[in-house]
Amino acid sequence: MNLENTKAQMRKGVLELCILSLLKGKDAYASDIIEHLKSAQMIVVEGTLYPLLTRLKNADLLSYRWEESKSGPPRKYYSLTEKGRKAIDELTETWNQLVEAVQKTTKNAQ
Amino acid sequence: MNKTLNINLAGFIFHIDEDAYQELEGYLTKIKAQFVNTEGGEEIIQDIESRIAELFRLRISEAKEVINKEDVAEVIGIMGKPEDYLEADDYEGAKQQKQEREQAYFQRSSRIIYRDADNRIIGGVAAGLAHYFKIDPLWVRLLFVALFFAGFGTLVYIILWIVVPKANTTVEKLQMRGERVNISNIEKSIREEMDALGGKMRGFAAKAKAHDYQQYSQKTGGFFSDLGNFIGMAVRTIFKVLGKVIGFLLILFAFVVLVGIIAGLLTGGFHVLGNNMGFWSLMDFLELVTVDALHFNSLAVGLLLITIAPLFLFIYLGLRLLFDLEPLNKSARNGILISILAGFIILIIAGSRIGISLDSHGSYSERFDLDPYTDTLHIEVNEDAVYQAFEAYNFNPHWMVIDERNIFGDVDLTVYKSNDSNNFILTEIHSRGNNRREARAFAKELQYSFQQTDSLLEFDHYYTLDTDSRYRGQEVHHKLYIRVGTKIYLHENTIDLIYDIKNIGNVWDHDMVNHWWEMTDKGLLCLDCLEQQEPVWPGDEEADDAENFPDTEQEEEPDEKEDMEFSTTSLQFSKPSLDHVAHLVLHKTVQAIL
Structure with a gap:
């Protein structure tokens, strides 16, 4: 049993919800999303994010448009799709149930 | 003085130090190897390259035009090591890729044995063993043939056929092949990278490639990996040389036998009833001992099949060992095997008919x-x-x-x-x-x-x-x-x-x-x-x-x-x-x- 692996799995499960939620208010660049997640200690390195974003985009939960950048190559500007919004609701509900369930179980165990 | 190179990253030209380039090149290669089998992998790599280009742009100025080793190290620190990318990937994929890296570490210890039905001749046992030991299936097959003549080859084969599972899914096939896919992927991505960089650095390519391999193994395995690599390479080299020698001998053998048969047919090298016979008298003799024309023909055809087909197989195998030819396609291989088998059966039938005629x-x-x-x-x-x-x-x-x-x-x-x-x-x-x-x-x-x-x-x-x-x-x-x-x-x-x-x-x-x-x-x-x-x-x-x-x-x-x-x-x-x-x-x- 690899504890690090379990932790990574846990983070991974909620990472998608976090990314989607960050885009709820406003569209964002990948680097903006990274800043938020880094400060929340959800991810450590940027590389982790790109595969996730691509997957969410391929699942039609996200869409993006290109924006010119002064400091380098054009950037992808991500926004939520309708499907993405529904996914947030669904995932949030599941998250709440999960938190409740975990609290209940861990409390009972004590 | 440090040599600088020009690279194109996400459409931007960067001046980069040679050692920094090597670092970056190795990094990107590993990232690519990581994502090459992932859905949308190309896009992910593009995104990463864009981000790296962006981060590089932040690190150059009027005063500092060249990306150096420290810059690359910093950027890698921000982006994360190739292994870190895995965390975001789905669990199964991560497991599989981890396994592949472990395989790179211990040449074959974590390779799993499966039967390779894609490259099978009978049950794929030999091909599967070949994957497991990282050798050409030919060797395993030759060994089985040798064991067959030793008397227990068939039994060993059948037991393995029953015991060893067939590789059905892609994951199983990858596990079976072990490192192979990885290496070819790395090579492929290096080639792509070189194309992207243009033809300017052809001379440098080889060096970068060599360095990349080195670094890759160092990262994943340290001393044991080096040792493993060395032993693996030595064994492979020995096999390769041995292969050439055996290939040459096979051709020589087949050639000598063929010449011998032809010479024998023409001049009388066959010894029947104490008589040295040429081809036509051999035919005469067959005619004498057979029952009718059909019997005679079947005997002649059987003899022809059983002598000529294996010789061509030998010559082909020899050529293949010598010149690294593609394996014969399945139908050709089966054709040869079937003709040998058919010749054998025909001879048995014709022979027993002779036996009956002498009853x-x-x-x-x-x-x-x-x-x-x-x-x-x-x-x-x-x-x-x-x-x-x-x-x-x-x-x-x-x-x-x-x-x-x-x-x-x-x-x-x-x-x-x-x-x-x-x-x-x-x-x-x-x-x-x-x-x-x-x-x-x-x-x-x-x-x-x-x-x-x-x-x-x-x-x-x-x-x-x-x-x-x-x-x-x-x-x-x-x-x-x-x-x-x-x-x-x-x-x-x-x-x-x-x-x-x-x-x-x-x-x-x-x-x-x-x-x-x-x-x-x-x-x-x-x-x-x-x-x-x-x-x-x-x-x-x-x-x-x-x-x-x-x-x-x-x-x-x-x-x-x-x-x-x-x-x-x-x-x-x-x-x-x-x-x-x-x-x-x-x-x-x-x-x-x-």
């Missing part, structure tokens, strides 16, 4: 009374052209084709005591055949000859078969019956004709020629070989003391006499016995029937 025994005999003659009967072999031809080969061959006639040497002569009023020759011809009747028919088909000219009796030391007749192991036995008191002289050239002539003194056939013999009551007596006389009749009795030999002894041993039938052993020296007559009658009846 029964049959014979018939003819009696020829000798004409009156004067004094001693001189027995000689007719030294005609055929005799000369056989003599040229020292009478080793049993079969020769002379003037389009099939000549066989299976003729012999024995001398017995005649209890008849005449001297006569009883010629018995034996043959084999499908059944007794057929065997007898084959016996009747052959032609033999002897002739009497006054006191000279000349035998042909051969018999002849017509070309449309068949050889079924026919034998001609001449039995010369002479009355008591008859003198014969065995000419020197009868040395190979005479066979097991019983005589007083038990003189060997080869010592009987060039001597004078007289039939006595006791048997054949040598008249001019004195030294032979003594040891035969030990005790106080003289060898030529035939009359004194008590008649009673014969009566004391009636059983033995019955067993003796026709043979004139030295013990049989009496009047014609009942069974003797019976035998003669039988012979005459047989003759009459035939």
